[in-house]
Amino acid sequence: MHPSHVIRGRTTHLLAGKRIVVGVSGSIAAVEVPKIVRELIRHGADVRAVTSPEGARIISPEALEFATGHPPVTQLTGNVEHVTLLGPGEGRADLYLVAPATANTISKIAHGIDDTPVTSCASVALGGKVPILVAPAMHSLMGVNPAVRENLEKLRSWGIGIVVGAEVEGEDKIATPEEVAAAVLHRLAGGPWAGRRVVVIGGASREAIDAVRSVSNESSGLSAVAIATQAHYRGADVALWAGALQVPVPGWIATEHWRGVSDLLALARRRRSVLARAAAVIVPAALSDYTVERRPGKIPSEQHDTLTLTLRRAPKVLPELRRLAPHPARLVAFKLEADASASVLEAEARTLAQETGADWVVANDVATMGSPETTALVLPPSGPRHWIRGPKAEFAGKLLDDVGQDLANLTHTAADSGPRHRPPRRLRRRSH
Numbered sequence: 001m002h003p004s005h006v007i008r009g010r011t012t013h014l015l016a017g018k019r020i021v022v023g024v025s026g027s028i029a030a031v032e033v034p035k036i037v038r039e040l041i042r043h044g045a046d047v048r049a050v051t052s053p054e055g056a057r058i059i060s061p062e063a064l065e066f067a068t069g070h071p072p073v074t075q076l077t078g079n080v081e082h083v084t085l086l087g088p089g090e091g092r093a094d095l096y097l098v099a100p101a102t103a104n105t106i107s108k109i110a111h112g113i114d115d116t117p118v119t120s121c122a123s124v125a126l127g128g129k130v131p132i133l134v135a136p137a138m139h140s141l142m143g144v145n146p147a148v149r150e151n152l153e154k155l156r157s158w159g160i161g162i163v164v165g166a167e168v169e170g171e172d173k174i175a176t177p178e179e180v181a182a183a184v185l186h187r188l189a190g191g192p193w194a195g196r197r198v199v200v201i202g203g204a205s206r207e208a209i210d211a212v213r214s215v216s217n218e219s220s221g222l223s224a225v226a227i228a229t230q231a232h233y234r235g236a237d238v239a240l241w242a243g244a245l246q247v248p249v250p251g252w253i254a255t256e257h258w259r260g261v262s263d264l265l266a267l268a269r270r271r272r273s274v275l276a277r278a279a280a281v282i283v284p285a286a287l288s289d290y291t292v293e294r295r296p297g298k299i300p301s302e303q304h305d306t307l308t309l310t311l312r313r314a315p316k317v318l319p320e321l322r323r324l325a326p327h328p329a330r331l332v333a334f335k336l337e338a339d340a341s342a343s344v345l346e347a348e349a350r351t352l353a354q355e356t357g358a359d360w361v362v363a364n365d366v367a368t369m370g371s372p373e374t375t376a377l378v379l380p381p382s383g384p385r386h387w388i389r390g391p392k393a394e395f396a397g398k399l400l401d402d403v404g405q406d407l408a409n410l411t412h413t414a415a416d417s418g419p420r421h422r423p424p425r426r427l428r429r430r431s432h
Contacts, residue, residue: 004069009044012397014185014233016044021085021093023118024064024072026054029100029137029174033059034067036099036135039177040184041068043233048085048093049073052105052116073117082120086130095188096125099163100137100174103148109134109160110151126158131187135163137174143167161187182232182252189235192404192411196279198236199325200228203243207260207291209309210299214260219286220370221245223334226396227282228253234400239274241267243285246370261288261314268317268324275325279407282332283321284362286369288314318356328410330403333358338366342377349379360403380406 009016020040024030037047049064049072056074064072073081086093098105098118105118114120125132134155142148152162163183165175175183202224206214225247228240232252240255241264249255256271258264264287268275275281290311299307322331333356335349349363364376374395379385380402388398 002069004038004041004067007038008041011039011042011393012185012230012233013044015040015188017046018044018094018188019046019048019091020095020097020184021048021050021121022068023096023098023101023105023121024049024051024055024059025098025100025102025105025116025118026052026058027100027102027137027174028058030055030059032174032177033099034063035177036097036180037064037067039181043181043185045184050081050085050117050121052118054102054116055118076117076120082117082124086121086124087128092128093125093130095131095133095184096121097133097135097180097184098122099133099135099180101134103136103138103142103145106134106136106148106155107151110154131161132159133161133163133180133183133187135165135175135180136172137165138172140167140170140172143172178250179252182229182250185233186235186252189233191234192408193231193279193400194235196236196407197239197274197277198228198231199239199241199275199278199281200224200231201241201264201281201283201285201321202227203245204286205243205258205260205264205288205314207288207314208294209292210295210297212298215288215290215292215309215311216244217286217288218366218369219244220247222247222370222372222392223284223368223374223396225249225253226392227284227400230393230396230400233397234404236279239271261291261317264317265315265320268321272324275321275329278325278329280330280332280403281321281325282403283318284334285317286336287317290314316356318352318358322357327359330360330406331356331358332360332362332399332403335361335363336366336369337363340365345377346379346385349377353379360406362399378402 024033040047047068048070049068051074061072108119109122114123163175165173203221204217204219206216208214228238232238240253242255242257258267291314292309292311318333335352345363349361353361359381361379362376368374374392375389388395
């Protein structure tokens with residue numbers, strides 16, 4: 001068995017059955033292509049490589065064959081590889097990814113110049129409306145060249161996605177394998193989340209004691225980041241509203257920050273239009289039930305052998321989110337208990353749904369906080385409860401698939417119960 005088959009689908013199966021052609025042009029960043037290819041394969045994709053002559057000077061055909069499991073196309077022959085891979089008919093690629101894309105290759109694509117296998121594949125893909133992504137890599141001065149910038153804008157206007165990497169040491173680096181894979185997944189997504197807006201609210205609230213101290217809940221924010229990431233993979237337009245996090249947020253996730261419960265409520269009211277358009281609002285945040293009156297400045301510890309704090313009940317967030325994101329938006333609440341049995345978890349979850357108007361409730365034990373694994377009891381708006389167990393990335397994907405099916409059913413129900421044509425009423429003749 002080829003090594004590429006061993007890792008296929010290790011991360012997700014979201015690209016299972018998808019064929020992706022990777023066009024490799026002559027940047028030193030071509031040495032990163034095997035990592036990009038392997039990341040795509042880990043999501044289930046079948047990947048083929050095409051190189052320009054300059055690309056083949058940097059990354060060998062043998063290395064690309066090892067990465068993809070297929071011999072790369074290094075020149076066009078009588079088999080018209082550019083048409084075979086990207087033209088109409090069986091086996092046509094689902095997406096063409098140019099990675100790395102040099103300033104030269106970008107400009108050639110923008111002006112319809114076909115003098116390498118990479119640019120010829122781009123012409124066929126453009127003509128056949130195959131989705132295209134471009135991952136530039138060049139010196140930063142080339143990136144700000146007016147001609148290159150104009151050509152990138154032209155590609156964007158044609159619907160070509162640009163996957164931008166970081167600028168490091170004067171170089172516009174190629175995007176990381178994870179960034180490229182996220183862009184591919186998002187572009188090819190076609191399930192119930194594709195194009196829908198999702199707001200994920202996660203992390204821990206911090207209620208300020210003074211300018212430097214706070215009362216907080218224990219939460220890493222890992223579940224929220226995993227849900228936001230998996231929703232992006234499934235094509236959603238994701239906004240992550242983050243409290244205190246102990247894990248990094250991928251650069252492709254739009255993030256806004258809040259500190260305490262009052263801050264979060266203020267953010268929700270400022271962004272009421274976002275919530276009003278959301279298909280789902282998912283709230284794995286560790287929200288404080290109590291807050292404290294903030295004292296000005298920093299409390300001088302040398303003046304206090306003991307310090308007494310008076311906690312008061314914090315305002316509830318979920319009912320306000322329900323008001324700002326009314327039905328048919330799906331509000332997904334989380335309920336945390338300590339050392340609770342399954343029956344207690346379920347009872348508490350059902351009480352939370354009744355009190356807040358949440359459609360879905362995910363109930364779990366305090367042992368999941370900060371852990372890479374989750375064991376959660378999920379209560380849907382209808383049907384039996386069920387458990388989701390496993391790493392938090394898998395948990396996030398399974399939860400989104402469940403809620404996504406619910407959204408799809410809502411859409412079908414709304415379509416089926418839409419206004420129907422009624423025959424005109426017969427007018428009754430008046431008697432004189």
